[in-house]
Amino acid sequence: MLRVLKSESFPIRSSEDVVIVRQAVRIQAVSLGFGLVDQTKLVTASSELARNTLDYGGGGSALLEVIQNEQRSGVRVVFEDKGPGIPDIDLALTDGYTSGGGLGLGLSGAKRLSHEFEISSKPGEGTRVSILRWK
């Protein structure tokens, strides 16, 4: 059973919002007792995805959750936008592929930096990316 202990939503409409999201993620990771490397990985993954939400999704939101199952607790961050969506998710997850001017590391990098990663997207409707890092 996965329980949500805490949940907070943040808008992502500007690059300042991206900073706010990653600071909030850091605070939750610290409060759960994440080590420095784990904190940094989660915050960096969140930063990449928040920026994607802003740059490619035209803005959206981040839902930050502290979760717990029988064995352990963790931080989950869900990014949602109502942007153009991703036509080919496998391609978007390829290192170095970018549809914009970026380095093409955002999605693939965030996946590597997380313990669990889920993505769903519908062209014309938007994109939802969820990452989880266990303590």
Place this chain on the structure above:
Amino acid sequence: MERIPILKMGDYLLITIQVDMHDRLAITLQEDLTDQIVKHRSHGVLIDISALEMVDSFIGRMLGSIASMARLLDAETVVVGMQPAVAITLVELGLSMTGVRTALDVEKGMLVLRAALSKARRNGAPGAEV
């Protein structure tokens, strides 16, 4: 307007990034720095990121473009003070930061710049006059 200060130290420019970077701040820094390189005829730029708790691909790319821009203006760039957790994360993220010189701290960064500059002088590279 919020901006990152650029200090002139002899032949070099020193930038200490202490705030969480966002787009506009990064772009302002690039413009300010290129202006200062030309104004002071600086041949070296030292960027201290020891206060940064996170470097994502955006900040990594910004550091890379600063180094490229500085190189076009005949200045070497050294990034110093990266935290170990940041280095671990950057590698896993997949960002190799090729083309960006690094050193452990400001002192070692100065040595790198000095070595690069004296080599350029020995070779009589243009723009490396004393």
